[in-house]
Amino acid sequence: MRVVSLVPSLTEAVAVTVPGALVGATDWCSHPAGLDVTRVGGTKNPDVPRVVALAPDLVVANEEENRAPDLAALRAAGIEVLVTEVRTLEQAFRELARVLAACGAGRPRWLDEAEAAWRDAPRPAARLRAAVPIWRRPWMVLGRDTFAGDVLARLGVDNAYADHTERYPRVPVEELTSADLDLVVLPDEPYRFTHEDGPEAFPDTPVALVGGRHLTWYGPSLVEAPAVLSGALQAADR
Numbered sequence: 001m002r003v004v005s006l007v008p009s010l011t012e013a014v015a016v017t018v019p020g021a022l023v024g025a026t027d028w029c030s031h032p033a034g035l036d037v038t039r040v041g042g043t044k045n046p047d048v049p050r051v052v053a054l055a056p057d058l059v060v061a062n063e064e065e066n067r068a069p070d071l072a073a074l075r076a077a078g079i080e081v082l083v084t085e086v087r088t089l090e091q092a093f094r095e096l097a098r099v100l101a102a103c104g105a106g107r108p109r110w111l112d113e114a115e116a117a118w119r120d121a122p123r124p125a126a127r128l129r130a131a132v133p134i135w136r137r138p139w140m141v142l143g144r145d146t147f148a149g150d151v152l153a154r155l156g157v158d159n160a161y162a163d164h165t166e167r168y169p170r171v172p173v174e175e176l177t178s179a180d181l182d183l184v185v186l187p188d189e190p191y192r193f194t195h196e197d198g199p200e201a202f203p204d205t206p207v208a209l210v211g212g213r214h215l216t217w218y219g220p221s222l223v224e225a226p227a228v229l230s231g232a233l234q235a236a237d238r
Contacts, residue, residue, distance in 0.1 A: 009217035092218035124156035
């Protein structure tokens, strides 16, 4: 198999499970470390001719990460494109198995370990209500029907904007700071929130800084995600 991945988390899953199959990936595909494949641009603006020139047997993509016109152009060039939809943890497990099977792989041990880790995920004594900003200037938060929202809910954190009509609504920071929240969760992607950039906007609310790879990626990182995220949530100054 010759595979091109247009999704960072799927890139990691394929590279770890089917060594040598991956021939192309996006500029944002940072894992596994040292991945040596042809880079084909971004998730939203892949270089379609470069992908075609790699002559892949399969391109793996995602309905949210990638744009329909790019995927249509690849199909028009005669390339098979597998498009995933991942909005819950259970969907992630199913779609990972489907992608890896399409790449010619059996079910990997890490996928079983990930399912087991989430079955035994830490359960807090009390649930917390949180906002989850994902961008700044303008401020945007997780809204309805998101994978990251489902992940947090399984760890006892309820998204305050889970019933919003939009999946990633823009919300004025004044609304966030005046909301009845137990916690603000700041990931380091897509916007790179840090100790110096983000928490200062919420002086009266505990803030948890979390790794975006553990919060939003569906792949081998799911094995350690429950423990890592739980630790970061518990470390928030409350």
